[in-house]
Amino acid sequence: MQLNFDLRKPIYLQIVDEFKRSIARGELKPGDKIPSQRELAQKVKVNPNTVQKAYQEMERIKLVETLRGQGTFIRKDESVLKNIRDEMAREALRTFLQEMKALGFVPQDILALVETEVARQEL
């Protein structure tokens, strides 16, 4: 995991997002072990308590579980994986729609443009 933090936003949330992205892309799979908090803090050069906060958040949203004496693992729960993919897709769509609206496009035009573009790229 190579992280370039946007220092204008809380770092722990960016760590959580990076794990979500890795899961959505399939680089991390259910049951995979992730680095210990200490290892990650050293690797990305972040305050260990900030990393701890990120791990607590990932446990809270049931993304990972920590097994005593064994480490932290991506939960073996396919619904979690699906939720993350859905969430990231919604996020991408939200950004896209915002920009299209800012450019003055109405929903009907946007739909038509998306259809055209999808068809064109599939050729």
Add this chain to the structure above:
Amino acid sequence: MVESRYIVEIEDLRKNYGSTRCWRGSHNSHGLALDGVTLNMARGKIIGLLGPNGSGKSTLLKSIAGLVKPSAGRVLVDGEPPSVRTKDKVAYLPEIDHLYSWMTVKEILDFMASFYSSWQQERAWELLEFMNLQGEKKVRNLSKGMRARLKLVISLARNVPLVLLDEPLSGIDPPSRARILESLVFQYREGDQTIVLSTHEVTEAETIFEDVIFLHEGKVKLYDSAENLRARHGCSIQDLWEEVYG
């Protein structure tokens, strides 16, 4: 005695170096180096003490270390005023070069080991290796960056609840600055040690800080967790610096 949540408690601390003495030309308009500082520092945190030259950073750290006597107000370290007893609980890294230049790195470590009961020799060698320092080298033959690394090894090798680092990044090469910051994460142990690091070079250090204190003309201008500040202001600590001091 019940252990306080705070390793450092400061109440209305004032320090006046005296009007006849020009202290590094950096007096604020009242002639006070510290002008009513009130703050607590929690245990187990890495705290950034930020401010330009003359804002009172060094004086504040020296007051906590017991090297400067307050003109007024109160300082408590682990529940008691700075004294010989609290010196066993505090590792202080001064801004100046204080190591004997004729000693080798190894001799410095042995010297410190005999000097401090809180010294951890194994830890010291581990840190030495992390810092890429060689034991047989003489201090006088080390570059400025390497001497800065050695000073840090000495501060971090002691098993004490409070480490005060006065400008450990100032005026040294970028690789040494990076290594020093990494060593703080490397040596971090679950919640039992507070490290206070003063600096006016924020960008490189800001991901290392859990809390930041902005000092301005001897007063606390801002004190919060770095993550709260990012969330609330939507900007980096460096951006905030420019807002506060710009």
